Amino acid sequence: MKIVFMGTPDFAEPSLQALLDAGHEVAAVYTQPDKPQGRKQVLTAPPVKELALKHGVPVYQPATLRDEAEQARLREIAPELIVVVAYGKLLPGAVLDIPPRGCINVHGSLLPRWRGAAPIQWAVIAGDKTAGVTTMQMAEGLDTGDMLLTYETEIGERETAGELFDRLAVAGASLLTETIDRLSDIVPRPQDDSQSCYAKMLDKQLAVIDWTRSAREIDCLVRGLNPWPVALTLLAGERLKVYSVTPCAGCGAPGTVLQADPKAGLTIACGEGAVHLDEIQLVGGKRMKSEDFLRGHQVTQGSLLGI
Template identity: 50%
Template sequence: MRIVFMGSPEFSVPVLEALVDAGHELAAVYCQPPRPAGRGKHPRPGPVHARAEALGLPVRHPETLRSDAAQAGFAALEAEVAVVVAYGLILPQAVLDAPARGCLNIHASLLPRWRGAAPIHRAIMAGDAETGVCIMQMEAGLDTGPVLMRQSTPIGADDTTADLHDRLSAMGARLIVEALARLDGLVPEPQPEEGVTYAAKIDKGEARVDWTRPAGEIGRLVRGLSPFPGAWCEIGGQRVKLLGAEPVSGEGLPGEVLDGGAGGAPVIACGHGALRLTRLQRAGKSAQDGASFLRGFPVPRGTRL
């Protein structure tokens, strides 16, 4: 099929590669414009931009799709379908209507649960038992369109957002190739009105750990925000990211270090239960497992975080 691909971050790259490998014609790749990055703050292409250029595909990165010129340029591509995954811009109705067979979105949740910007983070933070990927026909509402295909995967007790990100990206790539191959026979399934939840963008203010919360809740926060933006607390006056944690038995004052010995990972008392910190990162340092962290940065038992 003649396809316009629209995506920007690393999550979208396997989907782009799968479409190319399946033999589809990529009329153009749309992505976010290059952003300042690195010490020199020079504009740097994003992951999809870089991969599309490496594949020899035409790339477009408009700041907006609301102008008449941008919409006319999109329509002139005469695509049969647009495949959209984590693009980052709202598609106006004129863009949604331009492809002959519409726009298909790959969304990383089991709709209607977790519509919106941060479905992977929110599923882990909420303690969901499973998540998945939906192939959805796009319409003007936020992730409200009918679903063509869906596939689920369990959320393991140790899964972080990084783990699910990679798993769901690969799943979405496989599912969209299958959906395009079966497009004539797929029946759109309207989303039910019950069970709708919204995955709001992660606010950095959510990332600071409140040790008065239960250990299980804090553990889900840590896993849900790992690796970015990273849950954090202050240890010895230094800000430390918490990238891995697991609930364990233990009691003490919230934030009290129950075990800070260099032989194992630090254990911190919570409002209910305790949490073993299995992976930590000090500012300007590489991430370390808990035991390695304590060897270089001892935290005495009884310290309050």
């Protein structure tokens, strides 16, 4: 089938590769413009662009698809189907109407739960027991189209958003090829809007740990924000990144250091229960176990963490 693929981050790479491996004609790839990254702000191509160029697929990076010239180019390419995986832009109706077999989206959640930009991370932050991927027919709303196929999996007790992200990227690619193979036979299912919730974009303000929350909630937050933007607190006035914690027994005023032992590490009181800080990093320093951290930093039992 002649397909135009629209996607940007590494989550979309397995889906593009799966289309190529299945022998589909990927006539063009649309992705976000190159962006400056890192401390040196080096202009960097999106992962999907790099993969497309590796396979000799033409790449387009328009600032918007509402431009009539861009829409005319898509009509000239004349895809039978448009596939969208984490593209990062809404498709206007004029684009949705171009391919005769419609537009299919691969979304990293069990729709209608977690519509929006960061569904995998929010599933972990919210403490969901399961997550998944949904393929759907695209409509003009945000992740509101009729559902086609769904893949569901349990979220591991200690699984981070990054680990789940990698698993669902692979599962989404498999679900996409199955959806295309069965496209003529699948009966689309409307979403129940009353069951929907929104996965807003992550930001650094969300990363600040509220120690009045329960140990379980803080654990979910830390795992959901790993590998980005990483949960954050203050230790003696310095920003401390928290990559991993383990809920444990303990009580005290929220944010109180209950234990600071180079052999046993750091334990912090929460609104309910406590957490052991497994992996931490002072901003600008090295990531390490809290036991190792305490061999080089003085932390007083009874002191308070928090911003």
